[in-house]
Amino acid sequence: MSSFENIQQQLVEDFGFLEDWEDKYAYLIDLGKSLQPLDAAYKNENYLIKGCQSKVWLHAELEGDRIRYFADSDAFISKGIVALLVKVLDGQKPEEVLHGNLFVIDQIGLAAHLSPNRANGLGSMLKQMRAYALAYLTKTQNA
Amino acid sequence: MHTDIHTDWAAVRNDFPILRESVNGRPLVYFDNAATSQKPQVVIDALVDYYSRYNSNVHRGVHSLSQQATSAFEAVRKQVQGFISARHEAEIIYTRGTTEAINLVAQSWGSLEVMEGDEILITGLEHHANIVPWQMLCERTGAKLVVVPINDAGEVSLQDFAEKLNPRTRMAAFSWISNALGTVNPVFEMVALAQAQGTRTLVDAAQAAPHSIIDVQALGCDFLVFSAHKMLGPTGVGILYGRLEILEQMPPVQGGGDMIKEVRFEKTTYNELPLRLEAGTPNIADVIAFGKALEYLQQLGMENIELREQELLAYATAQLKQLSGIQLVGTAADKRCVLSFLIEGAHPYDVGVLLDQMGIAIRTGHHCAQPIMDRFEIPGTCRASFAFYNSFEEIDRFVTALQKAQKMLS
Numbered sequence: 001m002s003s004f005e006n007i008q009q010q011l012v013e014d015f016g017f018l019e020d021w022e023d024k025y026a027y028l029i030d031l032g033k034s035l036q037p038l039d040a041a042y043k044n045e046n047y048l049i050k051g052c053q054s055k056v057w058l059h060a061e062l063e064g065d066r067i068r069y070f071a072d073s074d075a076f077i078s079k080g081i082v083a084l085l086v087k088v089l090d091g092q093k094p095e096e097v098l099h100g101n102l103f104v105i106d107q108i109g110l111a112a113h114l115s116p117n118r119a120n121g122l123g124s125m126l127k128q129m130r131a132y133a134l135a136y137l138t139k140t141q142n143a
Numbered sequence: 144m145h146t147d148i149h150t151d152w153a154a155v156r157n158d159f160p161i162l163r164e165s166v167n168g169r170p171l172v173y174f175d176n177a178a179t180s181q182k183p184q185v186v187i188d189a190l191v192d193y194y195s196r197y198n199s200n201v202h203r204g205v206h207s208l209s210q211q212a213t214s215a216f217e218a219v220r221k222q223v224q225g226f227i228s229a230r231h232e233a234e235i236i237y238t239r240g241t242t243e244a245i246n247l248v249a250q251s252w253g254s255l256e257v258m259e260g261d262e263i264l265i266t267g268l269e270h271h272a273n274i275v276p277w278q279m280l281c282e283r284t285g286a287k288l289v290v291v292p293i294n295d296a297g298e299v300s301l302q303d304f305a306e307k308l309n310p311r312t313r314m315a316a317f318s319w320i321s322n323a324l325g326t327v328n329p330v331f332e333m334v335a336l337a338q339a340q341g342t343r344t345l346v347d348a349a350q351a352a353p354h355s356i357i358d359v360q361a362l363g364c365d366f367l368v369f370s371a372h373k374m375l376g377p378t379g380v381g382i383l384y385g386r387l388e389i390l391e392q393m394p395p396v397q398g399g400g401d402m403i404k405e406v407r408f409e410k411t412t413y414n415e416l417p418l419r420l421e422a423g424t425p426n427i428a429d430v431i432a433f434g435k436a437l438e439y440l441q442q443l444g445m446e447n448i449e450l451r452e453q454e455l456l457a458y459a460t461a462q463l464k465q466l467s468g469i470q471l472v473g474t475a476a477d478k479r480c481v482l483s484f485l486i487e488g489a490h491p492y493d494v495g496v497l498l499d500q501m502g503i504a505i506r507t508g509h510h511c512a513q514p515i516m517d518r519f520e521i522p523g524t525c526r527a528s529f530a531f532y533n534s535f536e537e538i539d540r541f542v543t544a545l546q547k548a549q550k551m552l553s
């Protein structure tokens with residue numbers, strides 16, 4: 001299993017121990033709180049993800065052949081959601097971000113609440129993260 | 144209309160099938176009534192009945208079904224006339240909703256009476272539907288949009304309003320009740336002040352029509368608009384009331400069937416009011432079902448409804464004030480049905496998500512009134528909005544859930 005899948009598997013297990021929605025949400029919020037702080041320079045309009053009710057900022061960098069993600073939000077739950085994605089996608093290769101099997105959302109038991117068409121911004125976050133991956137992939141291929 | 148102090152409110156709830164639904168495994172508590180109300184069974188049945196028994200186009204056929212549909216459709220116009228005490232049936236124009244009604248006035252009336260250098264006056268409490276159409280009119284004509292500010296309680300002062308009125312003010316357009324804060328505006332005084340200046344008035348009654356008695360003759364406004372879906376009726380129906388003398392001058396903004404008398408390629412002559420402003424096949428089924436909603440409201444009695452809703456709001460406000468760490472947004476002396484608030488340190492979105500987990504539907508965000516949020520320098524609020532079919536027990540559940548959310552977000 002790739003690290004991409006391993007990380008997701010681990011998260012699925014962690015959430016699996018939690019029985020009710022309160023614990024799952026508390027865990028999600030904690031994930032957000034443990035997110036590496038985003039440099040204040042990136043907390044502006046240009047890094048804002050459109051389509052979320054709360055503010056979610058996202059920045060990405062290429063480090064060798066890996067993509068690094070940094071994010072923050074002014075809401076606890078949005079921050080938890082974006083932290084979940086960062087945990088899985090940070091440090092992966094752009095190809096993995098674009099084409100890898102992202103099963104964590106469906107399997108942590110919050111699928112009904114985290115489905116991309118709900119107003120939680122998950123769809124927009126993922127789209128933006130993939131847009132960065134695509135941009136870097138093009139860049140590395142042209143280099 | 145009559146007041147029935149013996150209304151059995153628990154029985155009233157049974158008229159609304161959706162109130163028996165569960166959300167996330169808990170009985171639904173629906174506190175998003177300002178966005179749209181729930182529908183009683185009689186309204187739902189009227190839709191099925193129309194499509195099952197007499198679906199037919201109106202104003203066109205000599206056949207029986209068409210005549211039956213036409214009389215049911217037109218009977219509702221008469222009902223609406225009665226509901227708001229309008230002088231004439233032709234003063235009632237069907238639209239798709241409040242938004243379309245305001246746009247119709249801004250486009251049609253606006254093309255007649257607004258010129259460069261004129262002013263349109265609105266308040267800082269308005270829904271986007273009562274801002275953007277006027278901005279568009281101003282862009283087209285070179286008129287200026289003027290805004291009466293609101294105070295820290297979320298109120299518009301009459302003095303501020305009067306100060307902004309001047310001989311160039313062609314239109315004063317303002318809400319009766321704010322959907323974001325629940326503030327009740329002093330609309331009678333506002334209309335009188337505007338009239339004294341020769342200014343036309345449009346009252347956005349989207350949040351007032353479900354909760355209060357409306358008498359357009361007593362109010363004296365030129366236009367008044369509201370949406371059926373916020374007052375137990377179906378979506379897709381709105382009402383534009385306009386004074387006949389003004390409506391008669393207004394050019395149609397849409398052309399097509401129903402609005403014409405004669406069509407020749409050389410020249411088309413328009414139909415009489417109200418059809419002249421209602422081009423095309425209207426929303427027949429939903430209008431007819433709206434008639435049932437009005438009947439239902441009138442049977443309960445608007446005074447009765449108003450009293451009940453004031454009790455619910457007072458109770459909820461008192462409960463929230465007892466909690467620490469809760470900030471009420473909008474503390475006007477006169478308020479109806481809406482409780483906007485923040486949990487200190489928590490984003491409204493977080494609160495909305497957690498309450499939803501507990502089966503409680505509230506609204507979070509800017510409530511289509513972004514300028515209000517900017518005024519208070521907040522990203523949005525949590526909004527619980529009540530209707531007569533809500534209960535005190537539901538408010539208790541809401542308060543308990545809120546405390547739980549507060550704890551999870553601390």
Ligand SMILES: Cc1ncc(COP(=O)(O)O)c(C=O)c1O
Nearest residue numbers: 240241242270272322349350370
């Ligand atoms: C005060 C107010 N005005 C206008 C509207 C717009 O109504 P509709 O969306 O039904 O056209 C609303 C609905 O949210 C409202 O609350």
